Amino acid sequence: MRIGELSRRTGVSTRLLRYYEEQGLLDAERLPNGYRSYGDGAVATVHQIRALLAAGLSTQVIKDVLPCARGEVPTLEPCPNLLATLRRELGAIDARMDALRTTRESLSGFLQAAAREAA
Known part of the structure; x- marks a missing residue:
């Protein structure tokens, strides 16, 4: 899916999605035309990021914790x-x-x- 669709599905602005990508929290493939393409798991990842931000974690800490997150309302598995x-x-x-x-x-x-x- 492209960034606009991810934004619509998550309620997160495209600007923030780009920021999450810059911080290493969200992965996007670049299409030949330069557009970003996100995989099916991107919606859950964005929900995880938002929940961890709401818990008061910085994006730097979230980068370390995110691999342990499971589900859109994340539970953290031991890592x-x-x-x-x-x-x-x-x-x-x-x-x-x-x-x-x-x-x-x-x-x-x-x-x-x-x-x-x-x-």
Whole structure:
């Protein structure tokens, strides 16, 4: 199928599909006229990419995880380094959440102090 059809079938813009290809997430064959041609599995692959992006993974991480994905709503099968990659990503998210909690507590303290001063 050509890129326009893949876009219609997945709801993903052609621009994003080209980006996924540039990132090594999506494979396309080039026809003699230069058009991209995608295989039957491309629809499922795009759905997998979108689900993994929604889970907060970067395209760089998705490139490593994608070979482990099965089905349009992906389940991840054991692959080399999969657990280490997911644990690393989860640890990074936990660290960002801790930093946000600290920032929130600071801002809340400033707001409470300012409210007391204004009263």
